[in-house]
Amino acid sequence: KPEQIANNVYAGRMGSTAPGDGWKYRGRGLIQLTGKTNYRLCGEALGLDLLTQPELLEKPQHACMAAAWFWSSNGLNSLADKGDIETITRRINGGLTGLADRQSIYARALKVLA
Secondary structure, three states, X not given: OHXXXXXXXXXXXXXXXXXXXXXXOOOEOOOOEOOHHHHHHHHHHHOOOOOOOHHHXXXXXXXXXXXXXXXXXXXXXXXXXXXXXXXXHHHHHOOOOOHHHHXXXXXXXXXXXX
16 A cells, blocks of 8 residues: 555655645655655756646656756765765665665776776
8 A cells, every 4th residue: 555655654744744745745756756845846946846746757857857956956966976875875765775785886887987
């Protein structure tokens, strides 16, 4: 029951105040933008009405732009330049879930790009 789970997990968090907000503003896009507050701020920055049309983040062009907005607005580029994958993971996920995988992918990317 993903809808129930989202509504329970995100109830009263990240701007979710109304019943159903957790599901409506669930993770979407390349970076899994989550929460009504993030949807509002991202929508304002991109000129999209994500509060009434959250599904716009399922379209590739908006998914990419939302990821770029989140990355930029959270100062993640300077952290990536320093190799601080732990702080990036915390800012995106709020915790360290998937950290080892991200560190491994980062190390491989450096080899390819260097």
